[in-house]
Amino acid sequence: MDCVKGATFFKGPSGLRLFLLTISLSKFLYIIAEKLPPTSQLVSLPSSGIFQPIEISPSALPTYPFPEKNLPPMYPTFPKTYKPVLTGRCPFNFSSISDIMEKTASDCSLLLAPLVGNVICCPQFASSLHIFQGHFSNNTDSLVLQNTTADDCFSDMVEVLASKGANSSVPQMCSFKSSNLTGGSCPVKDIHTFEKIVNTSKLLEACSVIDPLKECCRSVCQPTIMEAAFQISSSQSVVGENMETGLLSNIDVLSDCKGVVYSWLSRKLPSEAADSSFRILSACKVNKVCPLEFKEPVEVIKSCRNVAAPSPSCCSSLNSYIAGVQRQMLITNRQAIICASFLGSMLRKGGVLTDIYELCDVDLKDFSLQVAYGEEGCLLRSLPADVVYDNSSGFSFTCDLSDNIAAPWPSSTSLTSFSLCAPEMSLPALPTSDTVYIGCNGFLLDLLIIIFALFIVPLNDY
Template sequence: MDSVKTATFLEGSLCVHIFLFTILVSISLNVIAEKLPPTSQSVSLPSSGMFQPIEISPSVLPNYPYLGKVLPPMYPYFPKTYKPVLTGRCPFNFSSISNIMEKTASDCSVLLASFVGNVICCPQFASSLHIFQGHFSNNSDSLVLQNATTADDCFSDIVEVLASKGANGSIPQMCSYKPSNLTGGSCPVKDINTFEKTVNTSKLLEACSVIDPLKECCRSVCQPAIMEAAFQISSSQTMVDKSMNTGLSNHVDVLNDCKGVVYSWLSRKLPSDAADTSFRILSACKVNKVCPLDMKEPVEVIKACRNVTGPSPSCCSSLNSYIAGVQRQMLITNKQAIICASFLGSLLRKGGVLTDVYELCEVDLKDFSLQGCLLRSLPADVGYDNSSGFSFTCDLSDNIAAPWPSSSSMASFSLCAPGYNGWLFLDLLIIIVLVLFVVPLNDLL
């Protein structure tokens, strides 16, 4: 699945849907959707290009006049913000990146984080860490936090500030980030002077200042520039590792740590909003490569659908029950839905289901996302105001048929048009260089 690449074109006009999330105090998530008159009923999925987002405005709930009383169940409960209790040991003024912190807190709200973590919350949280890292020592020559104690204190303060603004306090665990992400890890270059002597910074800045969201994921410009810079500053460490007889995994770890340093440098050079936009587009390229849903082996579906050639209530009942189970996990993007549908289809084909049961049972792409809302593939944020509550921009809200795979293999599956992919090529080139010239032969045997 990790090899799956992103981007396909969606042409034709789509119906506009208004999607509003209203979460009950304890356990339920309700969605109110309003469908506007379509401009066209025709929908197609050609073989090349990229989805066009559907812009919608949030639906407005009627005002509840009795503010002193408990809200009825249809109204969401919003946690009160509080003044954060900071460690006092992190030497940073968070008001300097207040706009980024507010945005991150909104995208990772305590009520929604678990449903939008993969697509909205975690990419925004990662971006805020990069921006904090770049701004932390803006007046010094360091690109990272220089010791673990400071990193621990500042990381704790970041989480506390976000929680005080209504964010989920378990974001670090949910998104797999820790204080050491702020220190540069094993990257050998952590100061700005050495960085700018080693890297072609003008090329890097030109590639990543303004990213074309319609091209970056398949015709990359910024991603190979970041990879090239990370490889350049990690090269001294790879030479040291060669003499120490270490393995390929260590080199990959160094390279990843150095990518974090590159992000930090970009954060110092770009305005916060511009950096955040760029980082979120890069995150979208990554998250749209794979299906984030946990799909267990569809044993019962295979048993019910293996020999069907026509309408089969038992097959469709089993398939719909399976999809309903995975749908409850989270909201996913339109591109992730295509990958998820293709992945499930490949599992079914491996089990001997050769008939297109998606067509047979009228399975749509939106069936794979919570409440039938497919999020846009490009970066989007949670919207919230006192009258509307939480709202999202949903794509592909109409009945777009789920694609049935042509084979049981996902190895050659790609959402990118055929052709050169600079980012993938550079990744492979770097791995080849590491294998041939850095990693000792006995590590490969």
């Protein structure tokens, strides 16, 4: 019962809603919890309060523990095998990038993709597209795919990933289309013209090996990619002519040309090196913005506007509001700082001037999905991370900032100058990440993951 009980301890009314949803899975859930075979092992969260990597399950798909009996009507069914239905028209051997495909399938696994899409899945899927684009044209002069070929290959790529356990809705979740492989409106799409215009030595030097600790604040690769994209986007007068007629925009052309630059890099770098660089660049991007959606905190403002000391009604309202926010997805420690500051600025604009995070004991981890007992939120690391699958232990990923670091209360209503790179900004000391696997192996945790998924708000465009 530990795993089932863990889902009921959320702060505020959301805990009750999740508890009711658990009950709504008919008596089946209760019966299973009481009658699990004695060989099943349920591992409880250590009482020390230290939250480490989550052990999801030995399989991406839930298994029914009583094979001799019929499945209850509310239990989800999944195929045991998945054979990809390929178009047969994509002239590419996906086994040539098998390591990248396996990694992408793991990062975008069927049940976890909605939870880790913004931080893990979408960046890795984007990287795999860049690498595929570079490898596809490796023996030709072109850096892009033709429209029809892009449609066929994009479809096949999604099918191959799904056959390896990935969520087939990842393209929609991450807002990627086959047109991302075509170079779009970029005027330079062949390697010879590209290498005549761009300082390729400078580009390779800047992006072959990227320092993940420095790139996001003292960028080297990012401005070099933008410089190359600008150079090739400005190489033909037709671009200026089209922009005058309103057919193209600077942003569209630069974005399409960045895709061409990524394709060139994918041709020149080993797949692992390219993937590492692309993921670090994605991490710099995702950690600059809070991915959560915040509705107007009317009730919190009403309950907390004039408080100067801990108030049960204020804290209850605040916890209820945050409980709704934290159901959306897992976020990184840096994203949590921005999210907490953003909500604080909304509250300050509404007249809440007291630091109610301190009064109500709100921590950074409270802004990420709550996993264990409703008291342990998992904040992902700001550096690129992956979902790891092991035949014996199942899916896992590493959590960071697991101790009770207080959420920052903003000093003003404006976040225009907010930066995690500002030298004057003093952040709390970050704990080291020790590897301790926790969680519930088996079908019960799989079922709880499905329950969590029912609450997930669709991801914003990546």
